[in-house]
Amino acid sequence: MVKIEEFAVERWMDLYENDAKHNLAETCCASISLNELQVFSGQGTDLIDYSQKQVYGAIRGSTTLRSNIAHLYASETSEPLRAEDVLVTNGAIQANFLALYTNVGAGDHVICHYPTYQQLYSVPESLGAEVSLWRSSEENGWQLDVTELKSMIKLNTKLIILNNPQNPTGAVLHRETLQDIVDVARQHDLIIHCDEVYRPLFHSLDSRQPDNPPSILDFGYEKAISTGSMSKAFSLAGIRLGWIASRNSAMIEAFASVRHYTLISVGQLDDRVATQALASPTVNNLLERNYELARQNLDDLEAFVREFKGTVSWIRPQAGTTAFIKFSKEGHPVDDVALCEQLLEKYGVMFVPGSQCFGNGRDFKGYVRVGYVPERQAMIDGLDALRKFMRDGY
Structure with missing residues (x-):
């Protein structure tokens, strides 16, 4: 029987x-x-089209949909992605699972960006792999040290897992760091698996950085894969549609082969909706709406952090939809699980506790993950309730 850790963040959300x-x-x-x-x-x-017969449809996803997804990776510095380079899945969660199930086995060593979505390290562990957590540094804006990566590589290392933009911190790995990681992977013949589910929601980049940090597929490395979905940046979680993209046709074929055991095809209605959402001008209008919503809500969240400076701290996110915020008392981190439970029970505000859902109960004491791109009024009302808690219950 396969043993796998309980998926803490999804369990919390479910509850x-x-x-x-x-x-x-x-x-x-x-x-x-x-x-x-x-x-x-x-x-x-x-x-x-209500007259369309609801058969299985295109097994790997319609050509138009896969072409629209491929266009998301368009870059002036790399060759265009083709429809054949994309495999449509039932959300990014299936995309990640399929890729990890295909590429990782017992006896392999995997290096995983941390903190991150638990699936990215718990699934390899369940498959018998040894997983080393490559810890990003809060003191350095939640960035990674490539020198440390070099020291972590073993004879049986097979895979480097990245999450860019990063969940839960909203940090971004920029071109220079990604190029260094690719160079290391190429030297050791390692696969790079990059969960890019929050791409391209780069709403708050430092003015010194390029407007659109590259995908892992932008470097011409033949053993790189990217996963994504319609849920985060594109506001369509309900259609349950994601993808794996890679310039490596052999890997795409391997993923497709494994996929037959879990999914024949995504629903034709889902395929059609996603196709339209990623077509021009729809995708541009949708993303502009989400950029603006993210910036406005993030400014409101920053105002809250400033108001309670000394007890609340963070590194402001550069991208995505999540922030990692630390709550302290008298210089010591609070019990984040108890904090989240009290907030929910007495004030109706829901956060995700960092130590339980991202730190295996050991790391990130006092941290909570905040999702800051709901509707404007939901953000305003939630922060008003949070302020009341800080004044009356904290």
Whole structure:
């Protein structure tokens, strides 16, 4: 029997998110309806063809959808991605699972960016791999030290796992760091698996950085893969659609082979909605809406952090939808699990406790993950309730 750790963050969400009055734990940009998507598209006709027979449809995803996904990786510094380089999946969570299941086995060694979404290290562990956590540095803006990476490599190292932009911190690995990682991987013939599910929501980059940090597929490395989905930056979690992308056709074929055991095809309705969402001008209008929402809400969250400076601290996120915030008392981190439980029970505000959901109960004491891209009013009301807690209950 395969043993796998309980998925702490998803367990927490499952327990509490449906009953929270102020859900500031959600990691998707505020969701949109199909009516709203139609407005973004500028089309007057229905997005769905109700006369279409609901057969399985294209097994790997329709060619138009895969072409639209490939276009998300367009870059002036690399060759265009092709539709054949994309495999459509049931969300990024399946994309990650398929890729890890295919590439990792007993006896392998995996190096995983940390903190990150638990799936990225618990799944390799469940498959019998040894996992080393490559810890990002809060003191250095949650960045990674490539010199440390070099020292972690073993004879049986097979895979480097990255999460860019990073969940839960919202930090971004920029071109120079990614190039160094690719150089190390190429030297040792390692696969790079990069979860880029929050790409391209780069809403708050340092003015000294490029406007659009590259995907891991931008470096011409033949053993790099990227995973993504419609859930986070594109506000369509309900269609449950994600993908694996790679310039390595052999890996795409291997993933497709494993995929047959878990998924014949995504639903045709999901495929159609995603195709429209990623078409121009819809995708541009949708992303502009989400950039603006992220910036406004993040400014409100920063105002809260400043207001309670001394007890609340953070590194302001550069991208994505999540922030990692530390709560302290008299210079010591609070019990983040108790804090989240009290907030939820008495004030209706939902956060995710960092130590339980990202630190294996050991790391990130006092930290909470905040999802800051709900609807504007939801953010405003949630922060008002949080301020009341800080004044009355903290």
